[in-house]
Amino acid sequence: MSYFRPNIDAMEGYQPGFQPKEPGYIKLNTNENPYPPSPRVIEVLRGASEQSLRKYPDPMAQKFRDAAAAVLGTAPERILCGNGSDDILNIAIRSFCGEGDTVAFPRPTYTLYETLAEIQGARPVALDFPEDYALPAGLATTGARLTLLCNPNAPSGTLIGPDDVERLAKSLDGVLLVDEAYVGFADANCLELVDRCENVVVARTLSKSYSLAGLRFGFAVAREPLIEGMVKVKDSYNVDALAIEAVTAAIADQDWLTRNVEKIKATRRRLADELERMGFRCWPSQANFILARVPEGRDAAEVFDRLFERKILVRYFDQPRLDDCLRITVGTDEETDALLAALNEILEQHH
């Protein structure tokens, strides 16, 4: 007999993107921001005191809640901080879904949703996105206690407009969590739905647009009753004292954010144009990555391998809908040039 629950034994576990231990790689596989975080973050860390280390952090990270509320135009009481937005997703599923309850999401999307459902012993219901990644018909009628919508979606980069999301929220009996991990690179967001729908949770992260993946900090925005219930489920001290100081400084520096985001958007346009010119087909991306279908007659797994040999890492998903595609993070202009040159070479060789 196993010591583990049957659902844990049966599951495979989420596979995070490859993180090379050696230097020298061009990393376009895990959607990290190629630019450094606000210099104010480094300043805060340099000033870290022994006191902030030896004492427990503020369980609610009030300092960040106040700063974020001011920037976002919401109330601090509507913000819940997490150890990355993965922690927010984890808290949400444990708050709203018991064993056997339905968790619904479109597919393909962030594979962690299915993993979290498996861990919880909940029933994952995945509805296929149409080819253009619009909202799947049927997502409104699954009866799910929790519906998860990654928006912009990973790995497609596509965005569902706030009006469509609002209609979905209003047709659901359960909670709709809009995972806006990549929204910093998008032209629209769903934050206002929190005012208009009592069942909407918007999840955000400092990992992508704020260049702070290493620090693990995300947050949820929702109405007070949802926040108060989720507080009971979170670990008491789920975010660390240094991270609280750092992200409070980061979110206050909106100029830095805007400059980095604009650079990435410009590179994203250029990358998409060049890929299309080479025969790739790119979905319109509102994120810091592009999902690109390899040119007719090419094998995506092989292109991935050839790039890997050149120490250029992108993401390949060996699953339906995605196995003829690569997901490519938007790096610096230099990284993008290196990628494009390598792709040109690889595609030439095989003609």
Next chain:
Amino acid sequence: MSYFRPNIDAMEGYQPGFQPKEPGYIKLNTNENPYPPSPRVIEVLRGASEQSLRKYPDPMAQKFRDAAAAVLGTAPERILCGNGSDDILNIAIRSFCGEGDTVAFPRPTYTLYETLAEIQGARPVALDFPEDYALPAGLATTGARLTLLCNPNAPSGTLIGPDDVERLAKSLDGVLLVDEAYVGFADANCLELVDRCENVVVARTLSKSYSLAGLRFGFAVAREPLIEGMVKVKDSYNVDALAIEAVTAAIADQDWLTRNVEKIKATRRRLADELERMGFRCWPSQANFILARVPEGRDAAEVFDRLFERKILVRYFDQPRLDDCLRITVGTDEETDALLAALNEILEQHH
């Protein structure tokens, strides 16, 4: 209808110890270490690079596993890192206990165990400790999937010897998690049981003896099959990049640890002697706090209030077995002197 699961609606939520926002308090209420962490930690943080912030951390924190394994004399593969040992407890309950499964623990103990069981929808079975806080008869026969033993126990500070714990482990069908958060201040520990019992998980934290509560870092030591299963349940990037660097430096500095721990043990002896002299009854503590029953005829809640007025924070638990006691963290000698002087005054006044 609520959006939350019924068990979440029904629960109250864990209450972390009071963390004053203003300075000027003598904090003897949350078992923080009064001495600073190793200076190597500050050095590492001062050298934090933008690179370590913008990229995702190593999901397994291999650097720390290697360093900890060398210090503890175990294999890196037997170590799982967590965002504090609360994260380890959380991972363990979700790994081993489904809804309705039994989680057993002695009582009174760390109240988070019951909270975690409630969140999971598991069935908490609490067995009363005898007056001397020896292992409760019956803990071996609850049929629990997971048995939790805080050792040294909070809030009593008492230690169960490794031989007794081993007998318990061998009589259980499920997993025994020995929560050694306070073991840095004890004369014995249960780490060797991992070699002798396939069902033992030892949980440790860097919060107490290493003075790093603010950083959120704990770890589990267990046989490889248990670690591998728990890896599936943990958040992919559950510990942050800076914390990994900091705790790797901290665990390598065993001299610093030993010096701080010896100071705290000396103050603990003195505090216990003085409290006994005043008429308190102290349980023999192997932790960095003392559970003290107030002198005959005194009201513990009132003594707590009088101390609070003097900006001296200790912990009072309004629950059976503990409502005539105070739990007092061992602070610096100066803090301890201030506490003792205040207690003398308070006890005088009421004669």
